[in-house]
Amino acid sequence: MKFLDVTKDAVKNTARNKVRTSLTVVAIFIGAFTLTLTNSIGAGVSGYINDQIGSIGSPTIMTVSNPAEVVETEDEGPEVYEPDVETVPSNGFGLDVDVITEQDITAIEKIDNVEYVERTFTPRPTYIQADGSEKYVPSVNIASSVMIPDLTAGEPFTAESDEYEVIIPSTYVKALGFSTDAEAVGQTVTFGVTDYTFTDQTVEGKIVGVQNKSLFGDSVSLNNALSEELVSVQEQGQPVVPDDEKTYWTLIVHFSDTLSTDGQSQIKTDLENLGFEGSTVADQLGTINSVINGIIGVLNAFAVIALIAAGFGIVNTLLMSVQERTREIGLMKAMGMSGKKIYLLFSLEAVFIGFLGSALGAGAAIGLGTIISNVLSDTLLADLPGLTITLFTVPSVAGVIALVMFIAFLAGTIPAQRAAKQNPIDALRYE
């Protein structure tokens, strides 16, 4: 018997007892539906988190700082600038930091696997102001030169531009007096800077983009040209310091992109021994990611349990089929059909039932998931723009269908074996 004929017959046979087949399909449907949906939520959320990683730095760097207390940041928008209050502006990670000396850098450079140490000159603008708006205390993203921003309007920085460019978080848009994100793009903002002699100066920059509110607070990103300008203004009036006496707030340590997580942990341990704290982007996201992965894992486990239960449904359905078709199997064997082909016939029937249930389940999950996602992003999750709660990808949906078909195949082996082993005459005599 040709494979194609066996397949056609297997498909046809599923329609023989429609009620029984439908019930089994429903059981599989439930499992496949749940699995597809939980997978898509996992993909959607981790996709969002990866976008967030992109917006705060590349995976081959580690920011190094002196451990310090975390400064509380407000949830909504920047704080209003009050000239009389002496504040240390926070950097993008909400950390208040101490200085790192050149001697420290020499020691850090000697750590294994550290490719090079980048000295960062942190611009400390005292306020940000748009035309006619109030002055606000900006928090500044220090790793902005390596970020891949998640923008709602405008463009990322142009590489090596001499213009002073700014990307503001979307929460700043209203405060700075713009009605929409798009309207803010192209506008000029003014930064206040205090130089070494406590003279207030200003530097202007052009908004080139507006960034989605991110999981890691809101911070203003500056391009290199603007950072350097702000730093040079800050240092005006400063007595000349020899290069080896300069100090830094933070450093960026670069390592190879092939370095293992163990190697990265070793760098961190070595930094700790020197009294510093190193953190990679993954560190900052680690907890969130592992919590989400845990939840998705539990949901997936439930779905797989449902699928295993459905697998027993397939076993049951096919055992009854084999029983009912005993004489037919005997006849086919008497006419020279091999045990292997009989086995294949019943296995394929199981696989087809699995395919029906999983394709329908996945289809329904995609439909419902898309609707839920659209509704949620307009209501509950409106505060997290850029988050698509369900993300359906071809490989993951195909993977679910393939997994279910495999489980169905496994479930079909017992009945198929029983059918294949039958002696033709015993089968023909069966009443």
Next chain:
Amino acid sequence: MVDIVISGKDIKKSYGSGEGRFDALKGVSVEIVRGETVAIVGKSGSGKSTLMHLLALLDEPDAGVISVLDNDAKKLKSNVLNKLRNETFGFVFQQFFLTPNATVLDNVILPLKIAGVSASERKRKGLDALRQLEMEDKADKKASTLSGGQKQRAVIARALVNSPTIIFADEPTGNLDTNTGTIVENILFDLNKEKGITLILVTHDEELAARCDRQIRVRDGLIIETTGSSS
């Protein structure tokens, strides 16, 4: 020289074990000559059906040797055995064994499908076989809609479709009324005459047995008499 298609030497077969053991065949030897019609006659429980099943390689004997077309059945590999069953034998059963929800044509072409013949070739041969039995107009009907005689004709068409050397018929007229039974009998004997197909019948009907070239009478698992001749 006589052309022996099937031979069985000292075949024994029993079912069950211990006190419930039943010896269906206690040492039987037969030879079937190409082109003859043979009736295996006996009462129920005599072992006649068991003998036919063994000769048709549907079952294995406990002892003795069965050869089909000079092949020792025991030594045949399963793929060769399947090919032999498919191409050499045709079966006609008392209970028909038609798949009720499939069309008559689909039922008839089952052996060809198993043999891996292409769909168009299957249809052509299937309709050919049905035409020989004047059943062509029923090809697309469901098997369950046929009358008893039509069912048995469909079964004969199925037995015929792969041009077998030997047709085994187990009580072919058992479920049919006398008139229809006679028609079916005539069809089977015509096939023997026109195509030279060897016919092995199992029956308890003496009239039917008498139409055959030879009669092998079985009682209590032994051959008690062989009458007629194969010439």
